[in-house]
Amino acid sequence: MTADINRSIDAIWKIESARVISGLTRIVRDVGVAEDLAQDALVAALEEWPRSGLPENPGAWLMAASRRRAIDVLRRKKLQKRKHEEIGRAIEALQGVPPEDPGADGGVGDDILRLVFMACHPALAPEARVALTLRLVGGLTTGEIARAFLVPEPTIAQRLVRAKRTLTEERVPFEVPRGGELARRLSSVLEVVYLVFNEGYSATAGDDWLRPALCEEALRLGRILAELAPDEPEVHGLVALMEIQASRSAARTAPSGEPILLFDQDRSRWDYLLIRRGLAALQRTEELGGARGPYALQAAIAACHARARVAEETDWPRIVGLYETLTRVSPSPVVELNRAVAVSMASGPAEGLKRVDALVSERSLKSYHLLPSVRGDLLFKLGRLDEARAEFERAAKMTQNQRERDLLLKRAGECRVSN
């Protein structure tokens, strides 16, 4: 029974924590203090609920409990640097405002959006933003974040402490940025969400090709953002991209754990509910005039694949066109490499290889295993097997992912057999 109720409390915490922490941050103006107060309320719930049963409205209970703690803390003037009147105002605010009605009004949502912008502030390093967002907005424990990113728990704990300290020291305001600032800050938020997604989608290290929990969390964060900032085309663009990529999860790995590339995937195993949602989000982006945003373009490319019932039906010329636009909007050697792949599919491996060869001297791709991997594939298709094998072997040495290494070595072996 206790175990059951603890699992329920855990579930409630995951649902409520962002709301509680953001509501408290609005009042105490310090996200670290707010989080501590919310944690205290959780501890109180863990003590009380197993005895009394779950309250009728657990969200309101947690909020009320943490407000009481906040008043205590403020009264004892634990916030040393604060001025007298400021504390007085905060206490008044805490006593005056009735507990929020969970599930109601935009006010709560606005607080969560402020919290997201705070956690994703550019004053923090990307990995700190990621950890803080998962912790404060996603409601993940330090241990869960550590396991997901394959780093020791104390590392994450320290990262979180430093991040919160930085936010306090830099006096990062609890607000949604406006005007020109909004675009820059929003792109930082979207970057964090997509980093989380990619960490789950293509684990950069370790044995697991997929860490689906991170993908799901990123998708959830993206969907929340789409509700909170419905007029921002790139938010929908990112959601579209993640929905469509996630739709392939079940088809991306063989039962043995080996990765299956897009063209070889059994498309009947794609998740068409997610594809439908992704295409709808993409349409939303286009309606908002955001078709040329970097996420929207990547989503549009993913959509080309999603719409093709079999790999042979893929509209490669359209994909090449989308990549052309993407290289102008957000140029990067990785995008160039992807464009080269698309060109090879639209116009043949020789054309593709020309473009890949132009990238070989690119310094930023020096340790990027997909460059020799792609080059190997094109050489293989052109029948230049010895060169292909050398490239596959080079790529295998470069990748951090065990499953991917196995696949590359297998392909290198095939060059020998065909020889």
Add this chain to the structure above:
Amino acid sequence: MRFMMLMIPKGYEKAKPGTSPDAKAVAAMMKYNESLQKAGILLALDGLHPPSMGARVSFPGGKAKVTDGPFPEAKEVLGGYWMIQVKSKEEAIEWARRCPGSENETIEIRQVQEMADFPPDVQKEAKGFAEMQSKSAKSRK
């Protein structure tokens, strides 16, 4: 994990054709639906017309037999569903608890089967299932 929250409104088994819920109840339910959407967990939802507008096909002795609704023997019928994506059954239960349900309503929570839940032989036979979901989804639009 995906769960269906199946809404079972007592009395709906006897509802007249064209019965629709009253505006006040819909308003409350919409607020709830919004809270699911704002939490980023709502994947799909639908409401169903009463069984008096439907039919049942049963197979006595392996032969199809059609009975038009309403179905006097039915004690419980579906009124609609939500499909949600959450981390645990407990979380699904927690969301269901928040529904502004009335005295006569029950929500049943059922986990959606995924291909990976099946043994290999069943997986093999069910190949193409997801694709069918897509086609039905497209034709629904």
